[in-house]
Amino acid sequence: MADDNGAKRLETTQDGDAIAEVAELRDTVAELRRRLAELESEIEKLRSDNAQLRRSRPPEVPEGVRQLEGNHEVLPAVVEVAVTVTVDLSRLDTGLITHITSFLGTSRELLNLALTCKSFGWLQPMSTLNWSLVEEVARRVVYSRATDAEMCCLPHYAIGTATWLAILHRHEHLLDFDVLLGGFIEHRNGDKTTVYSARDEDYSVAVSSGYVMTSGVHYAEFQITGSLTFIGIVRPMPGLDASDYQEEDFGFVGISRFYPDFLAQRSDEWGDGNVHACEYNFLDGQKSWTNWETGHSEWEDWEEMEDFESCDTMGMLLNLDEGTLTVYKNNRRLGVMKDGLSGPYCWYAGVCQDGDKVAISKARIPTTAPSSPN
Missing domain, CATH: 1.20.5 (Single alpha-helices involved in coiled-coils or other helix-helix interfaces)
Incomplete structure (x- = not known):
């Protein structure tokens, strides 16, 4: 149991x-x-x-x-939904935005920014500025980069006529060869800082007419390829019609049939100075100048002159306070090529034979003392 x-x-x-x-x-x-x-x-x-x-x-x-x-099995897709973030720029300090924007630097970048957002490109109604934020940045960039002499060459700000963005763009292209005279010179690929000879044994010149030097100290460098080239300074002549000289040799020195045309462009700004054009010849280093009145344009030797070789870099320093034109070779100072200069001038370059090329650029004045060539 x-x-x-x-x-x-x-x-x-x-x-x-x-x-x-x-x-x-x-x-x-x-x-x-x-x-x-x-x-x-x-x-x-x-x-x-x-x-x-x-x-x-x-x-x-x-x-x-x-x-x-x-026709196939589609795998599941995981999609992240885009979220639009809006920032109220009016709550941010304008000075801070201006400082950040200043790092863009170029006129094209600032223009793109202005087109991106009206807060950047339109007049700021709540600001003490009487122009847009982009305009203020362009103004600051111009004043921080342009020398006193360059400021004299830039257009003046005027509502409806010249914007600070346009002035900045002009400052970035001060040393373009914007005027070509003669039928045998050309730009290539849209680059106006460089000119090329278009035919052998025919002279033509290019002028940086947008950069008129009226006072102070100005320095430019010229990168040279070829031997029958010349560079120098010439009076500004904005009324000269380039289309009148497209089928012939052209030069500011030595071709006297053009002198009456040049003198017809004379203005009160030229003053009493008698050096209307002065140039350096790369073939032998000589100089030549003219007043377009007496016809003087003989080639002359000058102290410390040197010839140049293809691919050398030549610098020219125009000091309108002292009235001198000084020459540099590969950052080495040669000496004063011409004195007695006064009134306004523009840079120019000329070419003569096929293969000649001259490029112009801004640069700092070399600080090296005169020295003997290596």
């Missing part, structure tokens, strides 16, 4: 364990079903998103691509 009771207790315990295991299994199955339902819901959402992406596909995607994808 005792054994029967023990057997019954064992069976009862085993039955209880089995019931507990079944209950646990049922809970597990229920949890799996719940997770399966969630996965099915997520899959359905991804299918819906995928269908929406297909409907909104840009028109430039070829139709054949959509058909090809339709």
Whole structure:
């Protein structure tokens, strides 16, 4: 009897364990079903998103691509939604924005900024500025970079006539050869800082007419390729019509038939100075100058003169306070080529034979003392 009771207790315990295991299994199955339902819901959402992406596909995607994808199982795509962030610039200090913007530096970059946002390119109604933020940055850049002499060559700011952005652009291109005289000289690839000879044995010149030097000290460098080239200074003559000289040799020195045309351009700004054009000859280093009245234009030796070789860099320093034109060769000072200068001048260069090339650029005045050539 005792054994029967023990057997019954064992069976009862085993039955209880089995019931507990079944209950646990049922809970597990229920949890799996719940997770399966969630996965099915997520899959359905991804299918819906995928269908929406297909409907909104840009028109430039070829139709054949959509058909090809339709024949295959397309993997779910996770797309990040772009969020547009708006910054209220009126709450920021104008001086801070101006300082940051000043790092752009060039007139083209500032123009792009002005076109990007009206807060940069339009007049600031809540500001003490009487122009836009971009205009203020351009003004500061001009004043920080331009010398006093260069400021005299730039147009003056005037509402409706000259903007600070335009003045900055002009400062960046002060030393362009913007006027070509004679039929045998040209620019290439739109680069106006360099001129090329277009034919052998025919003289033509290029003038940096936009940079009129009236006072102070001015320095320019000329990168020379070729031998029959010459560079120098000439009076500004804005009324000279370049189209009148397209079929012939042209020069400011030595071709006397043009002298009456040049003198017809004379203005009061020329003053009483008698040196209207002065140039350096690369072939032998001589100088020549003229007043366009007596016809004087003989080539002359000058102290410390040297000839140049192709690919040399020549510098010219025009000091209108002292009335002198000083020559440098590869950053080495040669000496004063001409004195007695007064009134306004422009840089110019001339070429004569095929292969001649002259490039002009701004540079710092060399600080090296005169020395003998190596």
